[in-house]
Amino acid sequence: MNDQLWWQRGVIYQVYPRSFQDSNHDGLGDLPGIESRLDYLARLGIEAIWLSPIFPSPMADFGYDVADYTAVNPIFGDMDNFDRLLAAAHERGLKLLLDLVPNHTSDQHLWFEESRASRDNPKRDWYIWRDSAQDGGPPNNWLSYFGGPAWTFDERTGQYYLHQFVTKQPELNYRHPEVLPAMLDVMRFWLDKGVDGFRVDVIWLMLKDDALRDEPPNPLWDGVNPHDSLLHIYTQDLPGVHEIIRSMRGMLDDYEGRMMVGEIYLPLAKLMAYYGRSSDECHQPYNFQLINTPWTATAVRTAVDEYEAVLPDGAWPNWVLGNHDQKRTASRVGFEQARVANMLLLTLRGTPTLYYGEEIGMTNVPIPPECVQDPPALLQPEIAELIGRDPVRTPMQWDGSANAGFTASGVTPWLPVAPDYATVNVARQDQDPFSMLRFVRQLLHLRRSEPALHSGSLQTIPLDNDGLFAYRRTYPEADSFLVMLNFGEKSLQVDLGSVAAKATITLTTRLDRSGAVDLASLRVAANEGLVLRLPLAQRQS
Numbered sequence: 402m403n404d405q406l407w408w409q410r411g412v413i414y415q416v417y418p419r420s421f422q423d424s425n426h427d428g429l430g431d432l433p434g435i436e437s438r439l440d441y442l443a444r445l446g447i448e449a450i451w452l453s454p455i456f457p458s459p460m461a462d463f464g465y466d467v468a469d470y471t472a473v474n475p476i477f478g479d480m481d482n483f484d485r486l487l488a489a490a491h492e493r494g495l496k497l498l499l500d501l502v503p504n505h506t507s508d509q510h511l512w513f514e515e516s517r518a519s520r521d522n523p524k525r526d527w528y529i530w531r532d533s534a535q536d537g538g539p540p541n542n543w544l545s546y547f548g549g550p551a552w553t554f555d556e557r558t559g560q561y562y563l564h565q566f567v568t569k570q571p572e573l574n575y576r577h578p579e580v581l582p583a584m585l586d587v588m589r590f591w592l593d594k595g596v597d598g599f600r601v602d603v604i605w606l607m608l609k610d611d612a613l614r615d616e617p618p619n620p621l622w623d624g625v626n627p628h629d630s631l632l633h634i635y636t637q638d639l640p641g642v643h644e645i646i647r648s649m650r651g652m653l654d655d656y657e658g659r660m661m662v663g664e665i666y667l668p669l670a671k672l673m674a675y676y677g678r679s680s681d682e683c684h685q686p687y688n689f690q691l692i693n694t695p696w697t698a699t700a701v702r703t704a705v706d707e708y709e710a711v712l713p714d715g716a717w718p719n720w721v722l723g724n725h726d727q728k729r730t731a732s733r734v735g736f737e738q739a740r741v742a743n744m745l746l747l748t749l750r751g752t753p754t755l756y757y758g759e760e761i762g763m764t765n766v767p768i769p770p771e772c773v774q775d776p777p778a779l780l781q782p783e784i785a786e787l788i789g790r791d792p793v794r795t796p797m798q799w800d801g802s803a804n805a806g807f808t809a810s811g812v813t814p815w816l817p818v819a820p821d822y823a824t825v826n827v828a829r830q831d832q833d834p835f836s837m838l839r840f841v842r843q844l845l846h847l848r849r850s851e852p853a854l855h856s857g858s859l860q861t862i863p864l865d866n867d868g869l870f871a872y873r874r875t876y877p878e879a880d881s882f883l884v885m886l887n888f889g890e891k892s893l894q895v896d897l898g899s900v901a902a903k904a905t906i907t908l909t910t911r912l913d914r915s916g917a918v919d920l921a922s923l924r925v926a927a928n929e930g931l932v933l934r935l936p937l938a939q940r941q942s
């Protein structure tokens with residue numbers, strides 16, 4: 402065994418609670434539902450579960466508008482259900498991460514109700530209030546991610562408040578000395594219960610320019626999403642945010658074995674700063690390179706090399722392919738290629754986060770206009786295709802029964818079940834020896850048992866074929882592995898004789914071959930990925 406920590410060794414699996422498993426037939430997933438699927442998750446071979454927000458919320462942004470940070474939303478269950486879920490996860494050796502949303506609350510949070518009550522309320526400056534500009538409009542040109550200005554006028558006290566998402570998500574003011582301590586108390590509440598850490602929502606947005614300067618136009622704007630029309634230099638990545646994160650981390654470190662992942666969409670150089678100068682910020686600043694990189698072997702290889710090259714000393718890498726805000730992998734790269742994508746995600750160096758349903762190849766589900774729920778899609782229907790997230794949040798496909806086993810037959814789920822559920826589901830793939838699920842499960846178990854795959858170093862291998870991406874994972878005194886991925890539709894041959902003469906196929910994406918191969922003339926089928934073992938004995942000889 403090696404001395405890596407659980408959050409370095411293992412895989413994080415993201416559960417979107419509304420869509421995972423409904424236990425009380427209201428069409429919405431819930432905590433007892435998740436508990437009933439823990440055996441599935443344990444058997445899959447993941448290490449930790451991250452739950453998107455489970456807190457009381459009017460659901461203006463599906464839980465990312467929190468009305469009470471230290472309670473459970475009745476639609477998901479109650480605190481007993483949570484305690485049981487946590488204990489049941491721990492019994493199975495699974496860790497549990499919660500989603501902390503510190504940047505903004507719901508407008509129905511008591512803090513905001515007090516803040517908006519009067520200009521002299523003690524909580525007034527817990528949020529960001531400003532007078533109108535001289536023309537009566539918003540105080541500056543800042544924009545909401547979801548469309549329109551980032552400011553809403555509140556008649557009662559005659560001022561605007563700031564919100565970078567929907568109007569019902571007012572932003573907390575971390576320049577007020579009481580706000581951070583209040584958020585640290587929230588963290589303590591859950592850590593005392595034994596949660597293993599947090600995924601922290603929009604952590605890089607937590608501080609805003611105090612002078613509220615206008616943001617400059619983005620000269621590279623493509624004219625599509627209005628939010629991209631400005632350069633967000635006064636609402637994102639302000640230097641002072643690091644101090645806030647250090648305080649959060651300092652508090653977390655009072656507890657043993659906990660961790661913090663930060664949601665951060667920034668270019669690499671800036672992203673690295675979120676590890677902290679002395680590794681005292683996020684254990685994992687989320688690395689979204691794979692989401693933002695064109696799906697070609699060359700582009701992905703470059704992204705991997707660049708990321709590895711800029712990682713600070715001692716910083717542990719992480720990789721993400723999908724989440725509740727991003728397109729489904731199988732829709733983006735194709736159903737067959739999605740296996741290659743999963744092989745990549747699960748064999749790169751660092752901690753992968755796997756979004757629910759990606760292990761069976763769930764795709765973006767077309768949402769009829771009358772069923773659209775997601776605020777950005779409703780607010781900007783003209784670009785709903787681009788920014789709407791309902792298609793990636795549909796019910797988990799458990800089996801071929803009505804409603805895919807997510808909820809009882811006859812119940813209307815909150816979002817439509819995918820049309821392909823009769824063929825793409827857990828039960829069916831469990832029976833099929835060549836399925837995506839069988840492949841992912843085998844890969845997760847292989848990853849767990851092989852030090853090179855969960856903890857080893859990574860070295861990309863130059864190839865003279867730009868349809869392929871290859872890398873080697875190596876760990877002292879252990880077998881090493883070659884990963885070979887074909888990103889295209891054509892079968893290709895490659896010469897890897899310089900690495901070794903022979904290797905053994907340990908796993909393929911298609912689960913259809915094994916045994917020794919000659920590396921000098923290795924054939925890789927279309928859309929195929931291979932994990933090849935280079936035994937320690939062979940390396941030493």
Ligand code: GLC
Pocket residue numbers: 462465466502566602603664725726
């Ligand atoms: C994060 C969440 C997203 C949410 C937004 C506002 O980006 O991942 O789902 O809408 O924050 O909280």
